[in-house]
Amino acid sequence: MKKTILVVDDFASIRNFVCETLEKKGYHTIGAVNGNEAYQIVIKNTVHLVLSDYNMPECTGLELLKKIKNNPETAKIPVIFLTTEASPEKMRNAKEAGLSGWIKKPYRAETFFAQIENAITHG
Amino acid sequence: MDNNQKRFVEDALDLLNELDEGLMQLEANPIATAPLEQVFRTLHTLKGGANMFGFEHIGELAHQIETLYDLVRQGTLQVSDGLISLTLQAFDTVRDILQEKDITKMRGQEALQYHLQAALDFLQNTLPSSTYALEESSEGRLQKDILATILVRVVPAIKITEEGNHPLVFIVQDIAALGASKQHISKNESGEIDHWAIIIATTVRPAELETYFIFVEGECTFELHHLGVGNLLEDEKLHQAAEDYFHQVIDLEQLKTEAGKFAEHLPFSDKLLDGETEAETVPNRKIVNDTIIKVSKRKIDDLLNWISELIILQSRLSDINSRINSTDFNEVTEQLLLVTNHLRDTSLEIGLVPIETLVTKFKRLVRDLSKSMGKKVNFLSEGADTEMDKDVIEIMGEPIMHIIRNAIDHGIETPEERKAAGKSEHGTVKIKAFNSSAYINIIISDDGRGIHKENIVRKAIAQGLVSSEAALNDEDIYQLIFHAGLSTASQVSEISGRGVGMDVVKQKIHELRGNISIKSQPEIGTAFHIKLPLSRSIIEGLLVNVAETRYVIPLNMVDRIDRIPYQALERQNYVNKTVVVNEEPLSVLSIREEFHHDHQPPKTSDIISVTLEGIKKGIAVDRIEGKIQAVLKPLSEVYQQQDFIVGSTILGDGSLALVLDPQRIFNLSKS
Numbered sequence: 001m002k003k004t005i006l007v008v009d010d011f012a013s014i015r016n017f018v019c020e021t022l023e024k025k026g027y028h029t030i031g032a033v034n035g036n037e038a039y040q041i042v043i044k045n046t047v048h049l050v051l052s053d054y055n056m057p058e059c060t061g062l063e064l065l066k067k068i069k070n071n072p073e074t075a076k077i078p079v080i081f082l083t084t085e086a087s088p089e090k091m092r093n094a095k096e097a098g099l100s101g102w103i104k105k106p107y108r109a110e111t112f113f114a115q116i117e118n119a120i121t122h123g
Numbered sequence: 124m125d126n127n128q129k130r131f132v133e134d135a136l137d138l139l140n141e142l143d144e145g146l147m148q149l150e151a152n153p154i155a156t157a158p159l160e161q162v163f164r165t166l167h168t169l170k171g172g173a174n175m176f177g178f179e180h181i182g183e184l185a186h187q188i189e190t191l192y193d194l195v196r197q198g199t200l201q202v203s204d205g206l207i208s209l210t211l212q213a214f215d216t217v218r219d220i221l222q223e224k225d226i227t228k229m230r231g232q233e234a235l236q237y238h239l240q241a242a243l244d245f246l247q248n249t250l251p252s253s254t255y256a257l258e259e260s261s262e263g264r265l266q267k268d269i270l271a272t273i274l275v276r277v278v279p280a281i282k283i284t285e286e287g288n289h290p291l292v293f294i295v296q297d298i299a300a301l302g303a304s305k306q307h308i309s310k311n312e313s314g315e316i317d318h319w320a321i322i323i324a325t326t327v328r329p330a331e332l333e334t335y336f337i338f339v340e341g342e343c344t345f346e347l348h349h350l351g352v353g354n355l356l357e358d359e360k361l362h363q364a365a366e367d368y369f370h371q372v373i374d375l376e377q378l379k380t381e382a383g384k385f386a387e388h389l390p391f392s393d394k395l396l397d398g399e400t401e402a403e404t405v406p407n408r409k410i411v412n413d414t415i416i417k418v419s420k421r422k423i424d425d426l427l428n429w430i431s432e433l434i435i436l437q438s439r440l441s442d443i444n445s446r447i448n449s450t451d452f453n454e455v456t457e458q459l460l461l462v463t464n465h466l467r468d469t470s471l472e473i474g475l476v477p478i479e480t481l482v483t484k485f486k487r488l489v490r491d492l493s494k495s496m497g498k499k500v501n502f503l504s505e506g507a508d509t510e511m512d513k514d515v516i517e518i519m520g521e522p523i524m525h526i527i528r529n530a531i532d533h534g535i536e537t538p539e540e541r542k543a544a545g546k547s548e549h550g551t552v553k554i555k556a557f558n559s560s561a562y563i564n565i566i567i568s569d570d571g572r573g574i575h576k577e578n579i580v581r582k583a584i585a586q587g588l589v590s591s592e593a594a595l596n597d598e599d600i601y602q603l604i605f606h607a608g609l610s611t612a613s614q615v616s617e618i619s620g621r622g623v624g625m626d627v628v629k630q631k632i633h634e635l636r637g638n639i640s641i642k643s644q645p646e647i648g649t650a651f652h653i654k655l656p657l658s659r660s661i662i663e664g665l666l667v668n669v670a671e672t673r674y675v676i677p678l679n680m681v682d683r684i685d686r687i688p689y690q691a692l693e694r695q696n697y698v699n700k701t702v703v704v705n706e707e708p709l710s711v712l713s714i715r716e717e718f719h720h721d722h723q724p725p726k727t728s729d730i731i732s733v734t735l736e737g738i739k740k741g742i743a744v745d746r747i748e749g750k751i752q753a754v755l756k757p758l759s760e761v762y763q764q765q766d767f768i769v770g771s772t773i774l775g776d777g778s779l780a781l782v783l784d785p786q787r788i789f790n791l792s793k794s
Contacts, residue, residue: 111293
């Protein structure tokens with residue numbers, strides 16, 4: 001069965017690009033423009049991985065991460081941030097909140113897919 | 124340029140408008156956090172997107188400027204005119220670059236080099252003595268150009284092979300790619316990796332290097348050793364030492380000695396932590412629980428085209444239905460009519476976008492112009508969420524800009540003049556947009572010195588546009604402004620030029636079937652009122668018949684309809700040509716007399732009352748057949764000179780009707 005990845009980014013060209021890239025690799029993708037929308041999708045659908053931007057309007061990536069991890073029903077879904085943000089402090093905080101990986105934009109395709117595959121397999 | 128890049132460019136241009144908007148707000152209110160966060164976030168998104176889609180030079184510029192705003196967020200730097208101007212100018216250039224057709228021009232580094240330097244200089248000049256800032260910048264994100272050679276040693280805690288597709292394998296490769304590097308993988312007999320050793324010359328700070336391992340901490344241990352400043356790999360001797368170290372001929376200490384410098388043990392990340400604070404962003408973007416997708420304009424045009432064909436077919440079907448006596452058929456036809464109408468209304472809305480983007484541009488214009496002319500001008504906008512056809516917005520951009528330019532150049536006085544006239548020093552330019560029936564209204568007004576009619580008339584007479592005896596009403600005089608080559612400014616400024624343009628403004632508006640009128644009072648101000656039809660392709664109209672020829676009169680202009688005996692129209696022999704309709708005298712134009720005077724007249728005539736520029740007038744036709752949805756089809760070039768005909772439409776029975784423009788038909792008969 002195809003694994004479903006939720007791609008959260010308020011910037012449409014990146015969201016579409018990431019979705020297309022993942023679809024080509026055989027994943028099923030859903031797009032969301034902010035954390036709130038993403039969370040609604042997560043609780044209503046089967047999502048195997050959340051790939052989210054950090055800085056977004058309405059609800060940031062960190063807020064989304066906390067929501068997902070605080071809900072026992074969704075806590076097991078791995079979350080990866082895909083972002084230009086590179087502050088070690090933020091990365092540490094996110095890790096403590098249960099983040100599985102941090103991919104920096106721009107990313108290398110191999111690293112990108114390896115991290116995603118790893119997160120989906122190992123949680 | 125691939126499709127992803129094209130889409131990025133589109134989105135980035137939107138982002139730049141948002142950035143402008145944020146900067147304007149920030150300038151108006153330098154201590155507000157919401158616009159600051161918006162600016163910061165927009166820069167951040169732009170940086171990420173640009174880097175991702177191969178526009179690294181734009182990403183770099185966005186990064187440098189983002190850094191400045193980050194300092195503002197931290198309270199180290201204050202919002203100033205200089206900072207805002209620098210940002211606006213930099214991203215104006217970015218906007219130009221993104222609009223280049225040629226990808227190599229888009230990639231050109233030179234254009235942005237100036238702005239990049241300006242951003243760096245700005246930082247240096249603003250914070251020359253502040254040790255805090257220097258510390259920040261030497262280790263921080265600003266001066267990334269301190270090159271150092273570092274040894275990275277990574278020991279996996281799990282069993283992995285080079286082919287294992289484990290993230291760690293790629294993380295090590297990512298690190299090796301951060302600069303000139305030399306690496307060695309040490310494996311055991313079964314091919315499992317024992318450790319990696321990478322010597323890399325990079326500008327990336329150790330603290331940042333560490334972040335690569337945050338999410339694989341459980342799966343490996345790593346060490347960073349500073350070997351020296353600069354790229355030590357350029358030295359042949361170090362290459363040899365590195366090989367020796369890799370093959371355990373020498374140990375780490377000997378390598379360091381070889382490197383000529385003693386390195387402190389890293390990490391010292393505590394000292395180097397970014398001063399960034401958690402971004403609690405409160406951006407004012409309007410994403411109302413509605414997902415927005417981008418669709419190519421061509422697809423929408425296609426869709427609209429097919430829907431207009433559907434409407435034509437629908438009216439033919441209704442026509443056939445009226446002749447066939449079948450309840451079932453009748454029911455289906457009526458339902459189809461309902462659905463078609465809904466479809467039409469919805470489809471018309473698809474192509475509409477808020478004029479907000481345009482308004483942001485104007486804000487910029489007002490700001491820049493008033494600065495350069497030494498005038499103080501506030502720009503107000505109302506109804507920026509009013510929606511218009513995207514094409515129309517694009518066509519109207521220039522004309523409206525021209526009017527605003529004139530308003531600032533000719534309308535608004537200098538602060539001294541305003542003070543002397545008892546006005547506030549700040550002038551106001553206002554743009555107001557709103558819908559009324561099937562029209563979009565845009566009013567551009569200023570509270571400047573107003574238009575002096577005498578000046579225009581004098582000038583027009585001097586240029587031979589009107590004769591000195593001509594009796595001109597206000598409307599006639601204001602229309603002279605749209606005449607090519609007429610400018611009333613005694614000193615022509617380089618900004619609004621020589622009156623070239625107002626004629627183009629009018630022409631553009633007419634091409635869109637709209638009109639423009641002027642109201643002005645000396646010393647109080649001027650208002651330009653632009654009225655544009657909502658839809659460019661479908662209009663509701665009255666289908667009328669004159670001498671067996673059918674015409675359509677746009678319904679939005681119609682006030683009332685009356686039937687009078689035909690004789691009442693025949694007033695050729697009277698001095699008073701007005702016709703009494705509904706107990707009121709009305710100036711009536713008979714289409715029969717204009718175009719079909721040699722036909723046998725009917726017994727009665729239907730008078731359609733319309734209001735044109737505030738005056739009630741009547742159009743006489745033989746009879747009104749009913750209300751229709753007319754799908755406008757352009758006429759061939761031969762007829763395009765006949766501006767009183769807006770276009771043609773195909774009726775249910777397959778015949779053709781001409782769509783009239785009441786305003787112009789009156790102008791025609793006047794001349």
